[in-house]
Amino acid sequence: MTIYKKVVLILTSMVVTLLLAFLLIQKLVIFPTFESLEQQYAKADIDRVEEVILDTIKQLDRQLHDLSSWDDTYNFIEHVNQDFIDSNLEPDTFANLHINLVYFLDTEFQPVWAQTYNFDLDDTDEVKISTNDDDVRQSIFLLKKQLVKLNSLSDDEPKVIRGLFFQNGNPISFSMRPIFNNDEDKMSRGYMILGRTLNQYMVDKFSEQLKKKFKIEVIAKNPLSMSDFSINKYNIDVLSKDMLTITKSYLEDDIPVFKISTEFKRVITKSGQKSLEYALLSLLGIGVFMILLITLLLKNSVFVLLTNLTQQMQGITQSKNYTLRATINSEDEIGILSSEFNNMLTVIESNNNELISANDQIKQANAELETLSLTDPLTQIANRLALDRKLRMEWVALYRTQSPLAIIMIDIDYFKLFNDHYGHLEGDNCLLNIANILTQNTKRPRDLVARFGGEEFTLVLPDTNIQDAVQIAKHIHNDIANSELKHQCSKVSEFVTVSIGIAGVIPSGTSSVGELMEMADKALYVAKQNGRNRIEINELLNP
Numbered sequence: 001m002t003i004y005k006k007v008v009l010i011l012t013s014m015v016v017t018l019l020l021a022f023l024l025i026q027k028l029v030i031f032p033t034f035e036s037l038e039q040q041y042a043k044a045d046i047d048r049v050e051e052v053i054l055d056t057i058k059q060l061d062r063q064l065h066d067l068s069s070w071d072d073t074y075n076f077i078e079h080v081n082q083d084f085i086d087s088n089l090e091p092d093t094f095a096n097l098h099i100n101l102v103y104f105l106d107t108e109f110q111p112v113w114a115q116t117y118n119f120d121l122d123d124t125d126e127v128k129i130s131t132n133d134d135d136v137r138q139s140i141f142l143l144k145k146q147l148v149k150l151n152s153l154s155d156d157e158p159k160v161i162r163g164l165f166f167q168n169g170n171p172i173s174f175s176m177r178p179i180f181n182n183d184e185d186k187m188s189r190g191y192m193i194l195g196r197t198l199n200q201y202m203v204d205k206f207s208e209q210l211k212k213k214f215k216i217e218v219i220a221k222n223p224l225s226m227s228d229f230s231i232n233k234y235n236i237d238v239l240s241k242d243m244l245t246i247t248k249s250y251l252e253d254d255i256p257v258f259k260i261s262t263e264f265k266r267v268i269t270k271s272g273q274k275s276l277e278y279a280l281l282s283l284l285g286i287g288v289f290m291i292l293l294i295t296l297l298l299k300n301s302v303f304v305l306l307t308n309l310t311q312q313m314q315g316i317t318q319s320k321n322y323t324l325r326a327t328i329n330s331e332d333e334i335g336i337l338s339s340e341f342n343n344m345l346t347v348i349e350s351n352n353n354e355l356i357s358a359n360d361q362i363k364q365a366n367a368e369l370e371t372l373s374l375t376d377p378l379t380q381i382a383n384r385l386a387l388d389r390k391l392r393m394e395w396v397a398l399y400r401t402q403s404p405l406a407i408i409m410i411d412i413d414y415f416k417l418f419n420d421h422y423g424h425l426e427g428d429n430c431l432l433n434i435a436n437i438l439t440q441n442t443k444r445p446r447d448l449v450a451r452f453g454g455e456e457f458t459l460v461l462p463d464t465n466i467q468d469a470v471q472i473a474k475h476i477h478n479d480i481a482n483s484e485l486k487h488q489c490s491k492v493s494e495f496v497t498v499s500i501g502i503a504g505v506i507p508s509g510t511s512s513v514g515e516l517m518e519m520a521d522k523a524l525y526v527a528k529q530n531g532r533n534r535i536e537i538n539e540l541l542n543p
């Protein structure tokens, strides 16, 4: 995988990890915070509803407080005079004040005067008065517990009990106070109770006031009354992404008696979620933009330089031209790498030059050795090894073209006597003179003069027939005679003479170099036998 792909992969992994981390933080931290905030607001909402209900109870109590502390009320409970009723308890008064229940009780909690006004009263209804004894008795039964509580309050405590009781499925707010004579001994002569039904009309009125719809529901099967609302609990039901229900239940003896509930729009979570979605999309966009930007910047500042350097390195490796150098386009690590590569090339070039020079020297030495191994050190003409090689080579070539090959064997006559008489050094000199005469008589580039051994020489004459070879031999004979090299001890002349044997052949599959040499040697032997200083031809091999 290329570095470019690796960088893209790493950056993409980073962005994905970042997005996943963001999602995780959103789920584990941000959303729970939104939910907790939302619940706090929902609780505050339901508490406002509770406050309105408590306010209506307090308002009811203020009206009761006025009535119960009047002397007229005290007189009324003592004498039950109709005048008091007529002048103070007009039905319209209660209708205007939205009071649905007025009870006067004696100290035994027995009704002295009791009246209810239609519980479902609203502004348009006509006031309906009921003095149904059963309703009154049931109310007093339901409120008995509170009456006992009121009766047992100490002198330090405010003489009032307020709360809710539940009759015919309706929650009714109430307030009860003892009836005192202000002038005398503060002894109670009875009790006065005011009640206000929290029917749908009232709930709608409060909802309008709060700008919030809510419901009051009775939970317990046969609930009596409640004056303490401090024991309660909240319950939140998430209805959907947009809405939740908050309920506040009021308990007595651990049993839920009634509850207030309202719906709450999940604006915080919803708008928070939307913001987070925008943030996530922005993050994604920024991430993709950063990947593109970084890879683009890296591509121009790093990858292109690396690719160029790699191509230059490949070119140098393939061409083996170590004089070339990489171009340095930057001063960063890639520039340093290029520079170090060039330094390495300088070392390689120097080593290579040394190797080439050493190789040339070795080749030269080998060539010299080759020449030495094929040259006779005394006469500087070809030696026996060179002769053998030449013969094998020409044999193959002439076999292919079916051309004649002739050889001339030359042997100095009575050379032992020459050495004995003139000394070895003069002998060497004589050999050198003969070699020079032979060389002068071999004019074609393919001809070869070789020292066969001792005082014996051989001429290889490719593409030459016997007649031509004889002509050359005759020239040699004449040149040696004309050179008049003194040989006092020779038995055939006063000068150095040679015996010559000639053989020739067109190379074929049935003949060989060895046979040709043997035939020339035989011709030479015949020349020696026939008196020396002569030329003999081996006619059997005459091509």
Ligand SMILES: Nc1nc2c(ncn2[C@@H]2O[C@H](COP(=O)(O)OP(=O)(O)OP(=O)(O)O)[C@@H](O)[C@H]2O)c(=O)[nH]1
Binding pocket: 378, 411, 412, 413, 414, 415, 416, 417, 419, 423, 424, 425, 426, 427, 428, 431, 453, 454, 455, 528, 532
């Ligand atoms: N000076 C000198 N003499 C050599 C060299 N190589 C061989 N000889 C001598 O050549 C002589 C050859 O003698 P032989 O083989 O008896 O032949 P020859 O005396 O020439 O007699 P024929 O060949 O029969 O005429 C020997 O005395 C060798 O020592 C050399 O390199 N230098």
